Amino acid sequence: MKKYVELYWAFFRASFIADMEFRANFLTRILTDIFWYVAQVGSFEVFYQFTPKIGDWGRAETRVFLGILFVVDAIYMVMFNENLDQLPEKVRRGQLDLLLAKPVNSQFMLSLQKANTAILGNFILGASWLVWALLQRPDFSWWRTLWLLVLIPCGVCIFYCVRFLFATTSVMFTKAENIQYLWYQIYRLGMRPDSIYVPWMRVLILSIVPVGIIASVPARFLLEAPNYPMLLWAIFLAGFALFLSSRFWLYALGKYSSASS
Amino acid sequence: MLIEFTLWFAIFRGVHQLSIGGYAREYYLSYVLWAAFVARITSSWMYEFKMIEEVDSGSINGLLVRPMTFYEYYLSQLLGYKLITSVLSLIFPITVAYLWHLPTDFSRLPLALLLVTYFLILVHTISYCVTGVAFFINKVHSLTVAKNLGLWLLSGELFPLDLLPPFWRHILLNLPFSSAVYVPVGFVTGRVGISDVLQGFYSVTLGIVFFALLGNLLWTKGMRDYTGTGA
Numbered sequence: 001m002k003k004y005v006e007l008y009w010a011f012f013r014a015s016f017i018a019d020m021e022f023r024a025n026f027l028t029r030i031l032t033d034i035f036w037y038v039a040q041v042g043s044f045e046v047f048y049q050f051t052p053k054i055g056d057w058g059r060a061e062t063r064v065f066l067g068i069l070f071v072v073d074a075i076y077m078v079m080f081n082e083n084l085d086q087l088p089e090k091v092r093r094g095q096l097d098l099l100l101a102k103p104v105n106s107q108f109m110l111s112l113q114k115a116n117t118a119i120l121g122n123f124i125l126g127a128s129w130l131v132w133a134l135l136q137r138p139d140f141s142w143w144r145t146l147w148l149l150v151l152i153p154c155g156v157c158i159f160y161c162v163r164f165l166f167a168t169t170s171v172m173f174t175k176a177e178n179i180q181y182l183w184y185q186i187y188r189l190g191m192r193p194d195s196i197y198v199p200w201m202r203v204l205i206l207s208i209v210p211v212g213i214i215a216s217v218p219a220r221f222l223l224e225a226p227n228y229p230m231l232l233w234a235i236f237l238a239g240f241a242l243f244l245s246s247r248f249w250l251y252a253l254g255k256y257s258s259a260s261s
Numbered sequence: 262m263l264i265e266f267t268l269w270f271a272i273f274r275g276v277h278q279l280s281i282g283g284y285a286r287e288y289y290l291s292y293v294l295w296a297a298f299v300a301r302i303t304s305s306w307m308y309e310f311k312m313i314e315e316v317d318s319g320s321i322n323g324l325l326v327r328p329m330t331f332y333e334y335y336l337s338q339l340l341g342y343k344l345i346t347s348v349l350s351l352i353f354p355i356t357v358a359y360l361w362h363l364p365t366d367f368s369r370l371p372l373a374l375l376l377v378t379y380f381l382i383l384v385h386t387i388s389y390c391v392t393g394v395a396f397f398i399n400k401v402h403s404l405t406v407a408k409n410l411g412l413w414l415l416s417g418e419l420f421p422l423d424l425l426p427p428f429w430r431h432i433l434l435n436l437p438f439s440s441a442v443y444v445p446v447g448f449v450t451g452r453v454g455i456s457d458v459l460q461g462f463y464s465v466t467l468g469i470v471f472f473a474l475l476g477n478l479l480w481t482k483g484m485r486d487y488t489g490t491g492a
Contacts, residue, residue: 035410051276196271
């Protein structure tokens with residue numbers, strides 16, 4: 001475990017140095033995500049001009065939901081996004097072979113080799129938005145934020161695992177761009193509060209395609225009385241998703257035909 | 262699109278009214294349907310990445326010696342690709358609008374698509390500017406992402422721009438970017454009239470002129486600094 005922590009720290013430092021070489025790119029990445037935040041917040045602010053509630057939640061609750069979404073998204077983007085986005089390209093160019101030859105867990109290496117340190121600025125922005133949204137609720141008990149210590153890692157884990165399952169298909173099919181597009185559409189389901197969905201879709205996003213765990217469930221623990229079965233379910237799903245992603249990776253590698261040989 | 266439909270259903274459940282901003286739920290569903298289709302036409306990811314790659318990798322040398330400019334070469338590729346994919350994918354919104362009886366004025370479709378096609382020239386001209394930046398800065402791909410997200414925000418793909426407060430509505434409707442989605446889709450779904458479409462053509466023309474001048478400036482300076490090597 002210690003070896004992997006040290007290895008990740010080395011990856012992180014190397015990524016930060018590399019990112020700072022391209023400062024314009026570094027700044028544009030931050031700007032890009034600000035556009036994305038403005039789009040998400042702006043949409044709901046416009047909708048709430050016309051309605052007091054969307055699903056179960058009013059404007060204040062949805063702001064908290066968006067804060068959680070921004071934080072989880074930023075953590076995922078810093079740690080995993082660039083690595084998983086580049087997986088199809090690595091398969092095509094034969095770079096995956098080099099990774100497989102390293103004396104470390106190949107899934108770890110593939111998923112965490114490059115950290116996108118430019119997004120750290122977005123993490124700060126997202127966290128600031130969340131704190132501001134919570135400050136707007138005078139009756140909010142700050143002890144509830146302790147739930148996030150469990151639920152945000154669960155959300156990030158599920159986010160990563162579902163994305164990883166989609167990215168891994170490129171190892172088997174080589175050209176799998178449309179499957180990656182499908183991933184983004186599924187992720188978009190989690191970018192809306194779960195209460196807007198009809199019951200069967202709600203069950204779907206909290207179980208089979210658990211993108212509802214990413215932000216909706218943590219937001220509910222901040223805003224409502226704790227639902228302990230849901231907490232256990234989120235922890236179980238995160239662990240199961242990690243197990244499944246590992247098994248699927250090994251299965252996909254069994255089907256892999258090296259591009260460089 | 263299914264997600265956006267669900268969202269609008271939830272909004273109308275919460276509002277307890279038959280209309281928002283003077284339009285019933287079906288108008289919003291129709292807007293979402295056509296916005297998803299039109300936005301896919303007016304966004305340019307693949308060709309802009311290719312254009313940047315030509316400059317980054319130096320493969321632009323092969324294009325510079327051809328008897329057409331870089332701008333024309335990629336414009337013809339973009340328009341050709343969009344024409345084929347758009348005609349084929351047009352079947353989907355037409356079928357859904359027809360089967361679900363969503364408010365759509367099919368007689369307005371040709372003019373709306375003409376505006377969309379004209380907007381593509383503006384999109385390509387902006388791509389030309391972004392590619393020009395690649396002469397001076399390495400790794401400008403994030404500019405493409407920022408540009409497309411900016412267009413996504415300003416075009417009206419997220420929601421009809423007439424729902425915005427008056428100040429923001431006035432600004433966004435006068436920018437050429439509203440002609441990417443809001444104006445053509447609003448025209449087809451009955452939210453905007455012919456005068457807004459003509460205003461759209463006018464503002465897109467101004468946008469093309471502005472970005473063409475900027476692009477020429479960047480390319481003139483870029484070509485002066487650029488050194489093409491290789492056999």
